[in-house]
Amino acid sequence: MAIPAEMKALLQTNDGYAAKPSGSVLEAMEPYVEPGVVAVPKPKPTQLLIKVSLASINPSDVMFVKGMYGQPRQKGQPAGFEGVGTVVATGDEPLARSFADKRVAFATGVTGWGSWAEYAVAEAPACIALIDTVRDEDGAAMIVNPLTALAMFGIVKDEGEKAFIVTAGASQLCKLIIALAKEEGFRPIAIVRRDDQIPLLKELGAAHVLNSEAADFRTSLKETVKAEQPRIFLDAMTGPLAAGIFHVMPKRSRWIIYGRLDPSTTPILEPGQLIFQQKVIEGFWLPVWMRQSPERREWAEMEAQKRFSDGRWTTDVTAVVPLSKAMSETPAALAKPNGKVFIKPD
Amino acid sequence: MAIPAEMKALLQTNDGYAAKPSGSVLEAMEPYVEPGVVAVPKPKPTQLLIKVSLASINPSDVMFVKGMYGQPRQKGQPAGFEGVGTVVATGDEPLARSFADKRVAFATGVTGWGSWAEYAVAEAPACIALIDTVRDEDGAAMIVNPLTALAMFGIVKDEGEKAFIVTAGASQLCKLIIALAKEEGFRPIAIVRRDDQIPLLKELGAAHVLNSEAADFRTSLKETVKAEQPRIFLDAMTGPLAAGIFHVMPKRSRWIIYGRLDPSTTPILEPGQLIFQQKVIEGFWLPVWMRQSPERREWAEMEAQKRFSDGRWTTDVTAVVPLSKAMSETPAALAKPNGKVFIKPD
Structure with a gap:
């Protein structure tokens, strides 16, 4: 050419x-x-x-x-x-x-x-x-969303708990993650900012969809966390909302930050939870995940293509x-x- | 009895x-x-x-x-x-x-x-x-300080970088850690709050002792971090001081919180560092460390007693x-x- x-x-x-x-x-x-x-x-x-x-x-x-x-x-x-x-x-x-x-x-x-x-x-x-x-x-x-979805849902599966939390729940990425989770019987808890996003995400497979703008958000979040015991928090937001979600999560929870949609300050509301509850705050970046294991990477690349080819994903x-x-x-x-x-x- | x-x-x-x-x-x-x-x-x-x-x-x-x-x-x-x-x-x-x-x-x-x-x-x-x-x-x-010192210096050794940072550098715990580090050729960077704490810690084995109250603290911290490339931050403080130290540390740094001496808010100054630089914020609590490995625990218990018995520690x-x-x-x-x-x- x-x-x-x-x-x-x-x-x-x-x-x-x-x-x-x-x-x-x-x-x-x-x-x-x-x-x-x-x-x-x-x-x-x-x-x-x-x-x-x-x-x-x-x-x-x-x-x-x-x-x-x-x-x-x-x-x-x-x-x-x-x-x-x-x-x-x-x-x-x-x-x-x-x-x-x-x-x-x-x-x-x-x-x-x-x-x-x-x-x-x-x-x-x-x-x-x-x-x-x-x-x-x-x-x-193909890369930014689908491979990230496969990678991050892989983290959820490795952790073992069925329930997990995602912010920016109505994003393309989260929709992919929620659909993957449904297939394997996992229970995503999606945080969104508008009520009209709730039905679609429930249909896709979210076990709970909570509107962070709702007056009773704190209460429903606490009840949901208590009932579901999610340990993985896949967070595109940061800022006070994400900090508050992490704060109410149980022992050994992992706050995995992959986006920064809220540019305001991100506080660690109770650092003692990192000490006494073994909570951890970390990040996710696809290039690092891809470098860590060539086998896992090849699997994810083929898995994404199969899903797009046979119509499971579009x-x-x-x-x-x-x-x-x-x-x-x-x-x-x-x-x-x-x-x-x-x-x-x- | x-x-x-x-x-x-x-x-x-x-x-x-x-x-x-x-x-x-x-x-x-x-x-x-x-x-x-x-x-x-x-x-x-x-x-x-x-x-x-x-x-x-x-x-x-x-x-x-x-x-x-x-x-x-x-x-x-x-x-x-x-x-x-x-x-x-x-x-x-x-x-x-x-x-x-x-x-x-x-x-x-x-x-x-x-x-x-x-x-x-x-x-x-x-x-x-x-x-x-x-x-x-x-x-x-014997337990709270000496075993914690052995455990936390063990984390430093496992990480591999010779340099590491401690806050509350003049505490009994940090003095033990600094002495352990000196024995094995590591380079502790101790953060203190008074100039009169500097000579003792240097003598004990600190490679650098920085007074966080000094006017040029930010500058000397940055220069020291650039020269020494510490990746482990053993933090008894939390709060803005600790957040600022973590912020200037290099890629893949681990902020390991074990104390909460500063009760003010602890911000994550740039969550993007967790994503793109694989920085991690976690905690340390001795009972968890002791449960994780009985062999390691037994080694630490005997090591501490030997050191107190032969006068290396007092x-x-x-x-x-x-x-x-x-x-x-x-x-x-x-x-x-x-x-x-x-x-x-x-």
Whole structure:
């Protein structure tokens, strides 16, 4: 495939981190990215150059471009952590070369060449060669959510208790986790912020869905925790809400933080619980999980593809926005609930 | 040995927890304990009744009687977590019976019958039969500090990095840890609150001693952390100081909380560090450590006794206060720096 010298991309307009946190909603694209034309990069020895078919927009992308994610922004570089596409050039290392010409799901990580562009760069270990039965929409959203869901539900299974708690319960990620849990007889307790999210999550398999904005939230949380004894808390929020949930959980509970949707201060309400109740506060990050065990990683990659191929999983698509219109159309598309927004190079 | 029907003791005058935290200094005994006479208790099947020779006063005792420790107070019950004495009655279970008539170091845990009394009750697994070469002063302070020091330095050794950080660096416990670390070529970074504590700790083996009250503390902390790359943080304080120390520590650092000397709020300054840097916040509690591995526990019990017997360790005694004078003499004795205060039944 002929590779052009230049490409269109949505380029970051800021460096580093935001001076002030600003919430998790993308109110507009202009403060954070701008359309531009840059030279198509060359992959390093361990990397792949990918012609992007479809790029996804995850909550972590929004947090990143707003400067509130745990990685620094790079002005002038394309944004976008995830996508699907075709490998058009590879580095010289064997793993990278093994991906030549393949259709891959990819995560751009810290390469600096994101997926909101005609071409992206990913490290070979952050790519999955896709089987033909996986649609582009599913491949473009294969890594961040599905693999994280399999990984985090794996933590729940290893812990052994049937019940566990998730915040941001109506997210795509949590829906995947809840469905996995239902299949295996586990009892997810989902925390949401709107009553209209409750029926869908119950249908998917949540044992309890609690609205944190409800007047009786504290009481129902305590009763639910007492009845279900959840020990794993998969938390996308942090802040006082998450701290309060962890506080009422039983002995040996693990607060596993994977997102930072609430930028306000996160207190440890009673550090004595860490001492006398062996509670632990830790984090989850997919790249670390993937590095820890190649076997587990291969299993998860194949499991996700099987589930998308046979229809057990499917990505709800809210909108596919052309790259040329992404500046104007993305914020409104993201504001719609319950589905995923993609950017497609045109 | 004839066991009397009644005994003198310092009895707790409060139940449960303090409504408001009040600092870690014992300004007076009267608000928290009162002298009294109560029936000598009978040990349960797993317990020992011990005639107290010497009871120690640890920072955790002060926090406990003030209602700021992670266990509820029990009005009318004797205070005191630790001591040395002779077993005068045992429960029927084999482990308990094996301690009959022995001189033991003991921790009263949650039996409700503390060591600030003529007789105390301890669970058999919380007792150590002492070899003759261990002095009473060392036996009475054998468990809480020496075993904790061996256990926590063991965590440092398992982690592998030579440097580690301790708060409350001038405590008896930290002095033991620092001396252990020096023997094995480790590099403790001790945080203290007074300049006059610096020379002693350096002599004991601290690689760095930083005064958290100094104007340049933040700068020297950052420089020290950068140079030494400590990954273990053994923290007796919590609160903003501890949170700030953890914040500047490198990837994969573990904040291990074992005390709560600062009752103010403990924030997680950047939860993203738990995600992207695999930092972890956990607790340490000796009874849990002792349950986890009987072999390790036996090793630590013998190691502590050897060190006290051959003089490598010695307990600095500030005062031995008679039980009959403990109400009036204890606060002033505790206010003296650098040594331990004991209560002796008279």
